[in-house]
Amino acid sequence: MSTIMVTGASRGIGAELTGILTARGDRVLALVRDPAGLPEGAEAIVADLADPARLASALPAVGHLDALVHCAGISDPGPVDGIGVELWQRELNVNLVAPAELTRILLPALRSARGQVVFVNSGAGLSTGPLWAAYGASKAGLKSLADALRAEETGVVRVSTVYPGNTDTDMQRQLRAELQADYDPSRATSAATVAATIAQVLDMPADAMVVDLRMVPPNPIPHPTRMPGR
Template sequence: MRTIMVTGASRGIGAELVSILTARGDRVLAVVRDPSGLPEGAEPIVADLADPASLAGALPDIERLDAVVHCAGISSPGPVGELGVGVWQRELNVNLVAPAELTRILLPALRTARGQVVFVNSGAGLSAGPLWAAYGASKHGLKALADALRAEETGVVRVSTVYPGNTDTDMQRKLRAELKAEYDPARATSAATVATAIAQVLDMPADAMVVDLRIVPPNPIPHPTRMPDA
């Protein structure tokens, strides 16, 4: 039985991944703000990723950890000219600083297990368009974090990045509704499909490592590029 930590574990890709891992017998440590929506079988760790400095005090002592999967993420789209400091700070904290701090805290346990770190990024982490400056910047930073960590931990901890495209999650639906944008779930990849791919990354034999994995739907919905009219 492996011990795997998953952030953003109560919804979307994270919840689907937790269900897969617990069903097959893995011990799952689930980092959530509210454990009420957590899939059965996971062990909740209540923490607020928007406050990275609080994470060290929220985590139990962990001597050995086979993997951590950073699934949590937030997005507040808007043009650069209208994004306030609060939006930038919150997105950077949740999407970048918290994964960096959590990884730092867990590295001794990951090294002991010769474990894995999986960062769930986004297509915006490779190319950001209109309205996605803050989100894209945080995800570009997450790519840099993964690349640097991989180089530093070569031969000890395996580091992978997964880049999902349009994925049918509550966050995606909420964003599309706020932007009054077209949304057809049949043209998005399911959260379960992305979670299955992440589980396969975790299952790679010890003599191999997935560096970057991009997952996109065959007929993706165009991203909104403007705010709705008032």
């Protein structure tokens, strides 16, 4: 049995992954804002990633951690001329600063286990376009965090990044609705498929490591590029 912490474990990819891990007997420490909807068998840790400075006080003592999976994330689309400081700070806190702080706090436990860190990024972490400046910047920063951590922890902690494309989650549906954009879930990858792939990354034998893994649906839905009314 492995001990694995998953952020964003009550929704989307995080919930699907938590279900897979608990069903096979792993101990899952599920970091969530609200434990409602958390898959049965997971141990809830209630914390708000929008406030990274409080993470240390919210975490229980963890002496041995086989893996940390960063699934949580937010996206607030908007043009550069419409994104204020508050939105920039929230997006960067949840998508970048909190993963960095959580990783820092848990590195001793990960080193003890010779464990793994998996960052669930996005195609926007590799390239982005109109309306996604804040989200893309936070995810590009997350890629840099993963790359630096991998170099620093060579031979001790394995570090992987998974880049899903369009994924059928509540967040994706909500974004499309806000942007008044067409949405066809059959042209998106399911959250279950992404979660199963992350589980495979976690299951890599100790003599191998996935560095970057990009996933896209075969017939992806174009990203919205305009705000309603503009």
